[in-house]
Amino acid sequence: MDRRLDRKVGIKDVSREAGVALSTVSHVLNGTAPISQEVRVRVLEVARRLGYLAKRQQKGVIASLTTLYLAVPPGNLPHNDINLVSWTLLTALSRECERRGIRVVAHTGAPELNAAEIISGARAVGAEGIALVFDDNPALLRALAASDLGVVLLNGEDPTMNIDTVAPANRYGARLATEWLLSQGHRRILHLTWRGRSTIMRRVDGFHDAYAERDLPQDMAEVLYAKGYEPAHARDALKTFIAERGGLDGFTAVFCAADNLAIGALSELQAQGFHIPKDIAVVGFDGVAPGDLTVPSLTTVRVPLEALASNTVQVLERRLSVSGFGNPACRVELGCQLVERESGGSVFAQRQ
Amino acid sequence: MDRRLDRKVGIKDVSREAGVALSTVSHVLNGTAPISQEVRVRVLEVARRLGYLAKRQQKGVIASLTTLYLAVPPGNLPHNDINLVSWTLLTALSRECERRGIRVVAHTGAPELNAAEIISGARAVGAEGIALVFDDNPALLRALAASDLGVVLLNGEDPTMNIDTVAPANRYGARLATEWLLSQGHRRILHLTWRGRSTIMRRVDGFHDAYAERDLPQDMAEVLYAKGYEPAHARDALKTFIAERGGLDGFTAVFCAADNLAIGALSELQAQGFHIPKDIAVVGFDGVAPGDLTVPSLTTVRVPLEALASNTVQVLERRLSVSGFGNPACRVELGCQLVERESGGSVFAQRQ
DNA sequence: CTGAAAGCGCTTACAG
DNA sequence: CTGAAAGCGCTTACAG
Numbered sequence: 001m002d003r004r005l006d007r008k009v010g011i012k013d014v015s016r017e018a019g020v021a022l023s024t025v026s027h028v029l030n031g032t033a034p035i036s037q038e039v040r041v042r043v044l045e046v047a048r049r050l051g052y053l054a055k056r057q058q059k060g061v062i063a064s065l066t067t068l069y070l071a072v073p074p075g076n077l078p079h080n081d082i083n084l085v086s087w088t089l090l091t092a093l094s095r096e097c098e099r100r101g102i103r104v105v106a107h108t109g110a111p112e113l114n115a116a117e118i119i120s121g122a123r124a125v126g127a128e129g130i131a132l133v134f135d136d137n138p139a140l141l142r143a144l145a146a147s148d149l150g151v152v153l154l155n156g157e158d159p160t161m162n163i164d165t166v167a168p169a170n171r172y173g174a175r176l177a178t179e180w181l182l183s184q185g186h187r188r189i190l191h192l193t194w195r196g197r198s199t200i201m202r203r204v205d206g207f208h209d210a211y212a213e214r215d216l217p218q219d220m221a222e223v224l225y226a227k228g229y230e231p232a233h234a235r236d237a238l239k240t241f242i243a244e245r246g247g248l249d250g251f252t253a254v255f256c257a258a259d260n261l262a263i264g265a266l267s268e269l270q271a272q273g274f275h276i277p278k279d280i281a282v283v284g285f286d287g288v289a290p291g292d293l294t295v296p297s298l299t300t301v302r303v304p305l306e307a308l309a310s311n312t313v314q315v316l317e318r319r320l321s322v323s324g325f326g327n328p329a330c331r332v333e334l335g336c337q338l339v340e341r342e343s344g345g346s347v348f349a350q351r352q
Numbered sequence: 353m354d355r356r357l358d359r360k361v362g363i364k365d366v367s368r369e370a371g372v373a374l375s376t377v378s379h380v381l382n383g384t385a386p387i388s389q390e391v392r393v394r395v396l397e398v399a400r401r402l403g404y405l406a407k408r409q410q411k412g413v414i415a416s417l418t419t420l421y422l423a424v425p426p427g428n429l430p431h432n433d434i435n436l437v438s439w440t441l442l443t444a445l446s447r448e449c450e451r452r453g454i455r456v457v458a459h460t461g462a463p464e465l466n467a468a469e470i471i472s473g474a475r476a477v478g479a480e481g482i483a484l485v486f487d488d489n490p491a492l493l494r495a496l497a498a499s500d501l502g503v504v505l506l507n508g509e510d511p512t513m514n515i516d517t518v519a520p521a522n523r524y525g526a527r528l529a530t531e532w533l534l535s536q537g538h539r540r541i542l543h544l545t546w547r548g549r550s551t552i553m554r555r556v557d558g559f560h561d562a563y564a565e566r567d568l569p570q571d572m573a574e575v576l577y578a579k580g581y582e583p584a585h586a587r588d589a590l591k592t593f594i595a596e597r598g599g600l601d602g603f604t605a606v607f608c609a610a611d612n613l614a615i616g617a618l619s620e621l622q623a624q625g626f627h628i629p630k631d632i633a634v635v636g637f638d639g640v641a642p643g644d645l646t647v648p649s650l651t652t653v654r655v656p657l658e659a660l661a662s663n664t665v666q667v668l669e670r671r672l673s674v675s676g677f678g679n680p681a682c683r684v685e686l687g688c689q690l691v692e693r694e695s696g697g698s699v700f701a702q703r704q
Numbered sequence: 705c706t707g708a709a710a711g712c713g714c715t716t717a718c719a720g
Numbered sequence: 721c722t723g724a725a726a727g728c729g730c731t732t733a734c735a736g
Contacts, residue, residue, distance in 0.1 A: 010713065021722045026715055031415030031453065033716095037478055039721080044416060044673070053414055053674050060412020062405055063383030064396060101383065126389055159561065161524045161687030169683060172513045205557075209511065304680040311682070321396070322405050328656040328687040330663070331521060335513030335680040362729065373706045378731055385732095391705075 009052045018046040029056075058100075064320035065150070065313070068097055069127035071107040071118045073135050085258075085303070086134065088288045089155065092309035093131065100313060115143030122149055129316045132156070132163075136197055150320045154312050157198045158329070164319055165331045166312045168303040170199050173336035174206030175213075177255055177283050177301045178221075180338055182210060185347035186253040186281065187220050190241075192234060192265060193257035194226045203257045203285065222251070226261060234264025235271075242272060248280055252347045259284035259300055266294055266343065277345030284343075291341045299344030302337045361404045370398040381408075410452075416672035417502070417665070420449055421479035423459040423470045425487050437610075437655070438486065440640045441507065444661035445483065452665060467495030474501055481668045484508070484515075488549055502672045506664050509550045510681070516671055517683045518664045520655040522551050525688035526558030527565075529607055529635050529653045530573075532690055534562060537699035538605040538633065539572050542593075544586060544617060545609035546578045555609045555637065574603070578613060586616025587623075594624060600632055604699045611636035611652055618646055618695065629697030636695075643693045651696030654689045 015025045020043060027033035028043040035043075047053050072090065075083075097104045105125045109117045113135060122130050129150035132140075136156040144151045145162040153165040174191075181189055191207045193200060204223055211221050226237035234256065242248065254269075256262035262284030266276060276282050276296055287302025311332050319325070367377045372391060379385035380395040387395075399405050424442065427435075449456045457477045461469045465487060474482050481502035484492075488508040496503045497514040505517040526543075533541055543559045545552060556575055563573050578589035586608065594600065606621075608614035614636030618628060628634050628648055639654025663684050671677070 012713085022714090023716080023723075024721060027721090029414050030715080031418055033721090035721080044414070047414070048673065048676060056414065057412045057674050060409045062381050062396070062399070062408065066383055159524050159527055159565070161521050161528070169513050172511050172683075175511055176513070213511070307680050321400070322409050324400060328659050328689065330687070331524075331685040333683040333685070335682070337680065364729085374730090375707075375732080376705060379705090382731080385705090387705080 062321040067103045067127040069122035069130045072133045092305045096309040152316045169333040170202035171206040173301045174203035175209045178210035188251045189253045190251045191223045231264030234261040235268040238268045253281040255283045259286040282343040296342035299341045414673040419455045419479040421474035421482045424485045444657045448661040504668045521685040522554035523558040525653045526555035527561045530562035540603045541605045542603045543575045583616030586613040587620040590620045605633040611638040634695040648694035651693045
């Protein structure tokens with residue numbers, strides 16, 4: 001099994017590139033001799049750039065995970081082309097595993113995920129670890145946690161904190177987008193979301209946090225629930241909303257809990273003759289699709305997919321090797337980034 | 353600089369202990385040859401037990417952190433004996449650093465933490481990283497994040513997700529305690545807390561989550577705010593509460609956001625002639641003090657201090673070496689554990 | 705999967 | 721901090 005990271009970078013390469021002695025590099029890396037701050041920094045910088053640090057860390061990683069068993073609720077599987085996020089995240093995870101020489105086997109079973117099936121499936125292929133993606137069925141999580149396999153939940157929530165989890169910082173990401181809109185002068189913001197999994201609810205929390213942080217009254221903020229996360233659901237929800245209120249009702253921005261919804265919001269608003277962002281600003285969440293898929297291009301919160309994938313593998317490997325099963329479960333949330341494009345604009349540039 | 357972990361355990365020791373060939377151990381650890389599942393598992397098990405896995409991982413760690421600069425708001429410093437949690441957490445952090453051969457220098461400055469002072473202090477002692485503990489002043493966090501030093505926030509919250517954070521899973525921990533009380537038949541639970549830092553607010557969130565999860569009406573739950581987190585504050589708050597309501601008002605349990613509060617709650621309730629848990633159950637949060645400090649002993653949620661300390665150092669080292677400053681910030685939350693002792697009891701054992 | 709053997713990469717001790 | 725050198729620990733290729 002080859003580990004692609006090893007391109008034979010050695011400390012010899014680092015020493016040459018950094019212009020210091022071989023022994024100096026060794027001392028810097030191990031802290032075995034007092035080295036001046038400037039040399040230390042230069043050596044570490046070069047070592048990182050050449051990928052030596054990564055290689056060395058990789059060597060420290062024990063091959064405790066040779067086969068990863070991937071359990072995804074069927075609705076989120078790649079063949080469902082609506083969910084680009086799922087597809088991209090799974091792709092990133094596969095790539096990460098390939099890079100590390102880890103075999104990935106996808107679970108195939110009944111439409112409803114079943115713990116016993118997953119566990120026996122994992123055993124059958126000799127997998128040491130299971131990555132459960134997009135699911136947070138409490139009973140399923142409990143049953144998986146009780147097995148002696150390593151389990152990590154990706155993009156979900158385990159409130160019982162029995163199994164390790166890696167997820168985007170949904171609450172903080174939503175807060176970030178809302179705060180950005182507030183900083184652009186918006187005060188009446190509509191949060192368009194759906195009654196989805198708990199991770200989506202965290203985005204509602206973050207929406208309210210931003211108002212609370214600025215001591216703005218929460219009744220300026222409003223949450224509109226669509227019937228699902230597809231563009232058509234967003235269109236329906238907004239159509240009803242605008243009909244009932246006889247217009248935008250003073251809202252100057254729509255913050256959507258998913259890009260999918262934002263796409264639907266854009267079309268519905270435009271169909272009704274509103275200009276984006278001149279009449280109303282639209283901000284999404286996910287940042288997976290390229291920005292120029294919509295007109296105008298979509299301002300959104302980008303979820304760090306690659307980092308999610310690599311952290312997933314790392315958390316699992318750590319659990320299977322050094323940390324063992326005695327240590328408390330961890331939940332790793334990764335920061336999201338606001339991508340400013342055309343659909344989000346200042347309220348002051350709007351025609352009122 | 354010696355690294356205490358290295359006790360000269362080698363793969364030779366592992367091979368002897370596991371009863372397999374030297375080369376087999378190597379193959380297992382590196383995944384360089386197909387090895388049967390049983391041998392693999394045995395070798396990894398022995399390697400972990402002998403501490404070889406830990407040693408090997410430690411070798412992979414680059415000495416990117418030689419000196420850690422510790423910034424703690426003065427009110428939380430060890431010399432303040434009220435706050436046992438702070439003291440224990442800082443002790444755990446110091447021990448972890450000592451174990452890894454990292455020097456720790458504590459910041460001493462004005463009563464109010466000041467970013468410029470912290471940064472220059474850290475530079476003056478040649479520290480590569482700063483651990484900011486118990487603080488989440490947004491301006492301070494922003495200023496520290498802008499420096500080129502590694503920064504990690506311990507036991508706090510950075511909603512902007514600019515700096516790496518390690519904290520207990522406050523929301524889930526509170527939910528765990530509340531759910532446990534609900535499972536014991538309690539329905540009217542009083543959450544005694546104070547308007548503290550945001551991490552304390554997450555415990556309020558978790559309190560409500562537990563009711564929501566069971567579809568119980570939120571007005572069964574009630575939050576009582578004390579004026580601070582000292583036992584006396586808890587006593588005052590409960591005294592007023594009981595006076596106003598003319599008794600316990602149907603509440604059968606008090607879930608306190610800190611053991612400190614729980615200690616005050618116990619004394620006030622007992623002073624008023626209530627028996628714990630026969631008349632009312634009391635549950636705390638922190639689990640730092642030994643359980644037999646109170647009569648009856650305190651049922652509480654234990655925060656994993658050692659794991660918090662080791663994760664703090666690890667997150668910082670990772671940021672300073674492999675991951676660099678380009679990757680998104682992470683927030684690591686660690687699971688808390690319910691410690692069942694005497695003060696929490698079933699509602700069915702109570703006299704009504 | 706074993707066991708002896710060659711070899712590689714890094715560490716370490718030391719004189720300058 | 722350098723540079724040559726010794727040595728250690730692990731990896732690797734191979735016959736059994």
